[in-house]
Amino acid sequence: MLQPKKTIKELENSSEFIARHIGVSHQDRDKMLAYLGYDSMASFISAVVPENIRSNGLPGLASACSESAALEELKSTAEKNQSFRSLIGQGYYDSRLPTVILRNLLENPAWYTAYTPYQPEISQGRLEALFNFQTLITELTGMEIANASMLDEATAAAEAMTLCQRMSKSKSRRFLVDPQCLPQTIDILATRAEPLGIELLIADPLQAESQDDVFGVLLQYPAADGELRDYSTLIEAIHSNKGLVAFAADPLSLLLLKSPGELGADVVIGSAQRFGVPLGFGGPHAAYMATRASFKRSLPGRLVGNSVDSNGEPAYRLALQTREQHIRREKATSNICTAQVLLAVIASMYAVYHGPAGLRKIAERVHSLCSVFAQGLRQLGFEVKNKSWFDTLTIHSGAQTEAIVNRARDAGINLRLVDDSQLGLSFDELSSRSEVSKLWEIFKPEGELSFDEIEAQTAYIIPGNLLRNDKLLSQEAFNQYHSETQMLRYLRELSDRDIALDRAMIPLGSCTMKLNASSEMLPISWPEFANVHPFVPLDQAEGYLQMIGELEDMLCEITGYDAVSLQPNSGAQGEYAGLLAVRAYHESRGEGQRDICLIPSSAHGTNPASAQMCGMKVVVVKCDEQGNIDVADLREKAERHSQDLAAIMVTYPSTHGVFEESIVEVAQIVHQHGGQVYVDGANLNAMVGLCQPGKFGGDVSHLNLHKTFCIPHGGGGPGVGPIGVKEHLEPFLPGHRVLSASSKGAAVSAAPWGSASILPITWMYIRMMGASGLQQATEAAILNANYLSKRLSEHYPILYTGRNGLVAHECIVDLRPIKDSSGISVDDVAKRLIDYGFHAPTMSFPVAGTLMIEPTESESLWEIDRFCDAMIKIREEIHAVEDGVYSLDDNPLVNAPHTAESMLRNDWLHSYSQSLAAYPVDSLLRQKYWPPVGRVDNVYGDKHLVCSCPPMSDYE
Template sequence: MSLARFPLDTRNEFVPRHIGPREADIPGMLELLGFPSLEALIASVVPDSIKGTSVLDLPAGQGEAQALADIKAIAAKNQLFKSHIGQGYYPCHTPSPILRNLLENPAWYTAYTPYQPEISQGRLEALLNFQTLVSDLAGLPVANASLLDEGTAAAEAMTFCKRLSKNKASNTFFASQHCHPQTLDVLVTRAEPLGIEVVIGDEREISDASAYFGALLQYPAANGDIFDYRALVERFHAAGALVAVAADLLALTLLTPPGEFGADAALGSAQRFGVPLGFGGPHAAYFATRDAFKRDMPGRLVGVSIDRHGKPALRLAMQTREQHIRREKATSNICTAQVLLANIASMYAVYHGPQGLTRIANRVHQLTAILADGLTQLGLAVEQESFFDTLTLATGSKTADLHAQARAARINLREVDAARLGLSLDETSTQADVEQLWAIFADGQALPAFATLAARVASRLPAALLRQSAILEHPVFNRYHSETELMRYLRKLADKDLALDRSMIPLGSCTMKLNAASEMIPVTWAEFGALHPFAPAEQSQGYLELTRELEAMLCQATGYDAVSLQPNAGSQGEYAGLLAIRAYHQSRGDDQRDICLIPQSAHGTNPATASMVGMRVVVTACDARGNVDIADLKAKAEEHKERLAAIMITYPSTHGVFEEGIREICEIIHANGGQVYIDGANMNAMVGLCAPGQFGGDVSHLNLHKTFCIPHGGGGPGVGPIGVKAHLAPFLPGHGQLERKQGAVSAAPFGSASILPITWMYIRMMGGEGLRRATQMAILNANYIARRLEEHYPVLYTGSNGLVAHECILDVRPLKESSGISVDDVAKRLIDYGFHAPTMSFPVPGTLMIEPTESESKEELDRFCDAMIRIREEIRAVENGELDKDDNPLKNAPHTAAELVGEWTHRYSRELAVYPSASLIDGKYWPPVGRVDNVYGDRNLVCACPSIEAYMDA
């Protein structure tokens, strides 16, 4: 038989693997909705006013193998030199069991933020370990579950000091010149819109501490020095100022922690605890403070509470999503963390334990001391008397030549200035590295004898600052030191959780879609993971090619003219977008424009962000259908015409509807001198159908961890780039490593660069038609769910044709009246059916917002709908008295295995409790805890691993 009889199959296999419903499923789904075709459905969903605005002109999608080959060729253009740059970024070893069982494990990287604690106990425990690690090393009792990077953590520390300082007369913040340069850049960016003056200087020369409301110090200093800050901290405190210390966690295993010399807050990066360099991110920053300040601490906090059985249970405590509650009065717009990276760092500490971490730190310091002694022997002037891992050398006119010699040997040193250079050692450094460095500086001299210097080397840590307090005494840091034990511990934690590897996560506004394996593979390649963010540009040509191509792809998807990939979270993207608008107005002499219009329905981060850039928020009304009240918007735009800076609007709306008046809204704002910021959180409903940059938007941020497939990682990493029209392009974020130097919003020039290959792979494999198909299917899936459930739960908002966009809101409020069952009860009961709950009570209290995405199959959509319908039947049984109004499966959900085998006192059967659906028999998820008591957790706040005594009692 001739093969020529069969046509050559050139189809791209990836698109149908990414999209859940099969072609055979689509006609039946459309029939339920009353449409003859997918195109007819989309034509009824997308308003006429914005149809045809898409400029998506991308080539056909590639197969997985070809896309991987192409990105491998790009990666090969990055040159991996030995990095001694330091400056807050260090090569390190990611232990293989952590690499395989956590970083590359979908049970960890596809999980969502632990807002539903009962199905998040594993990742919450890992984060509690992280908090304990940070608290122990920093010497402060309260630490958060991570921030975005060291630079933004320092900026949060500055505003933290401003809120809490007793020196209310001052509006000036002191920042040490010994802080990392990128930290100072982010600090200055954050301070200027708030009217805070940042004074950068030598802390040893401060004459009047009362001039400042707060201070930021670096420990050890960026140049390598270790200063004794005790007297200085006392002077600041006497003046009513607060002190934040940016500290190296590895160094803190050997040095007196900031909390013990009086610091009010400690912050920094956990990157060198097993997290790859990744050209700058993502990395977990840390933030710790005193107990008295815990309610003002930025970011998320994991706390210990109890469940309904009185057993210990973990949850996010206190300020969780405070920006959604306090809005423009929020203390921060941060609504994410770097959970996946914080968990890597926490497991690095679990694996090595206190002895292992101290051994690593001592080895790094010993090698640095040997290096310093050898350099001195070679006639070099080492500026530091005391240091941990970093040296600065006075090299005078030889500096440029020494850098050239180093690069010829494939080594990067730190560029300090024309007469000095710096170098840092790290966990990966060896005797050979030290000898190679000596060879660069030897200038023909014989090299020092390593063994001789090693035999007599003395510690160069200051004796007065040697750590006396113990670290990591909790059993979790002293048990899992074999690979077998760590592997099983990671598996035990993962088994406690629900992630996308188990079931659909139908969270509205969060777009929990497939994170394909082929997209994830390049992340851990050394060519992407091992590059320092401040390596010379000629060594990062692969990254520069990838980022240029990705920027062009995102311009195609959005209709904008330029993109910045620097913002490393959606909150940072919002911030960068409003900064661009603010700078644009100022460039035109419109400094007075400071009013930001924000609809009632907006994400809470929007008003918080507007406040951070010094804008005043004016709220505009929504009508009964959830749309922006255009008459009210127009009246307020005209009222504030002389001061109008911007509108922040989400599209499709937060209510899950394509508002028909979006073009008119944009025209009203432009007519009154403002700019239009379109929140890109719901971009998954627009790609390939319409483009915000073409129907009136001036700037949008994109959530690459939503629409463009970067995984949520348990609550982070995220990437939030912004797209802008040409007139705003000059005001995109700058960075010391970029052509434009000012305006950095993140510590690294390309933010979380190492995960950008995920989005590149997704777009390259989907192609233009595949992306458009994905959007269409996301809309079909959402409308299919809405139609199947509408007779059981009212769909709160729809467009003029009775359709939704990519998500729908179910109104559970009437059930509270008829049965006493709350939205919480429905959410917790879904756990018994093996599902993560939809988004609860946002944007409307007492509702559930459901977004299925395009990646869920019809079978999974039906399984979810069947569960929701069965839950409605259970509620009906409460309404008619068949189930007790207080003792029923919903009020008591979720049910644990321990409860099942104990004494059963409920008025309903065990089978109804835990096997309400036959499909569960084949794959039951057992929640590890019962319903968590939130109030108890806040009243009895414990946010580190329980004491050894409590651990033993348990």
């Protein structure tokens, strides 16, 4: 009898996921290697990656396991989290995510695999949803303009502080902060203020002496203790002293409370988490910022505006894009390039589904339950400290405090311990009559109260001068989709307007749009992960802590670093945290004067923006004609600034997609002069299993989990940007009031582990791929990029290559000669690709007039060839322009993209056929994406800025 080649145990433990994640089959891989002139993957990789940085795989990482085994293992870990009802509040509240939104948005790859909507013609669905979000926020806050979301409430407050400093006419360097702001917000303000030389004054803002000589003030509304305060006199005083007023406002309370705008606010920030977004141990959640319209050009983050397309029809787009840090670099007002798009879309759809009446009903119910509970407590003999409230109470519990907390825990409820004699609790959408009765019993077991009797005695507790009386959310979007059928169709209608990874390859260089596997996504909806408050006692979060610890160990093994912090909730936050660690390290050694940051001229714009936010001075290092760091220039500048050199920021492989041979020498030069080496991990997808930044000279790196490690981009967020550090920097990793007090690092995010609820995605990816699978993925990414580069090189110039004429995981196609010979621009090629059913590659970065293309390891040879065929066919169309067949004013590229409506016109007047416009290759006959709008007019949109839906009265 023949013996099986593998035992049953081996067969059960084997992983088929590696082949599911890597799109190219073994046969196609061999075919591609032969096309490139190599007989094996090993010889090919040796030709690409410099020998002096090669590592010996990932021996400390577990081998791959199957999808079902990984899910089972993670489920057993998740079940170690205890399911408590948390009434802790402090910016985080339970809510009900409508299942129609859960199933058709949060769990729908048409929404979560999309990219940032820089190409508006293929992003109209997400842009409309974000436009709704902006409208929701402007309506609730009473402000004139709002952005399309921010990372979290605390970092939004820090952005508000710097916005107030820029826009106020005060010469002061002091910013007044109400002690009743959320504690984590105050911590983040302190982190941001210190490197910028801003003095935080944390004092009662209602005291006259606090109001003098400040450029602004931050007020919590309602306050952290639940109180509703009248700030009218304070606001007048701040304004009279040329300062500005920022509010941190709970959006649900604003259904009942007078808007900050009506009270005189200049800036309003907050979190939209309680509009249907799960707690998730702290994130991701969509924060918001709203301001006066006059501040629009200084507003950080993204702004969705309304413009027109080439047919004169309305179309959405990102407005005022030159505010991005990519353009302004060290002069940027913020380093933020990530929003929380997916979460903002969920919050907006929560509001669309409930409508103004439904939202007000939720707010009234929360307030009424809180008020009934307070009235009952007083009858039980407890002192409620608040005179007024929306949903939060502070209670004098005296000597009974510990007993009450213990009884609550026995009942599966978390209360907020204010101090030894005071408790706090917050009501939310999940609160109920029975919960109120249970809480009365917890506070006084022998007491007996009738809910109905006390409710009959209870009235609104909101002061009359703070009650809202204006009409809210009269726009069509918030008054049309209240049945599940309507909501389902609206979500489908919007997703059909977009191109996401579920529809086609998104070949964006530097952005690594790879498979976000369903098995990776599944755990984020598990209640064991979704329903945990970030400030629960840590013994209730053992599952989270185990998963986080395992993931930190995995990332240390992969990168060669000694420690990892998962707190930064975006790549930009990771850069900032990494440089703060470097800064703190130098200060600990008595070398606080080190403030020079060397940055290559090719660097991503967030690098210099992050450096200036940390109080560093940017010195640019030249690059040579091949795009590599000019080592001679680096050596000269390192010597010149030797006493003050803090760090160098380098991206590896380089921003232009090449393994630079000099990276080890670069690190040695910087270390020689006392500096630290920051390796930007944006391109780690070309290194996993092959080389480790922590081993070839890096002291610190941020890692984009939303790139290399499969967290989906979500239409422009969420992201996670943890940092890995060598041992000497470990004490300076981000700290948090929830974490050990031994950490010297400053908090950079509101929650201790940032966007914790999406970390299972990366855990699943690494667990299912294992050491071998991760290395195979890297090799496949490099192979795919080189195959694509060679195919296109016969038709377009490839701008940069490394050793042996090869690239890393991406390549840059130079369209500047084509612009010179034909007049066709990089924009024209990008828009024409839409007619072929593709999202454009990265445009004009890192070099203007180029396309940076990254196929990733997840695409099949068939899809890569389909993209190459499209690019080659487009080159033929450009030749037709060069040869005079088509004029520069009328050709398939300058008129792209072509809508279905334009195909139906009887007055087709173009020099090319409708079939060429719509079906330039036969593969489109099977499946055709029709862009919902023609080319969007960017100039018109900026000149006629409209950033929220007009009310229905405008149509009457």
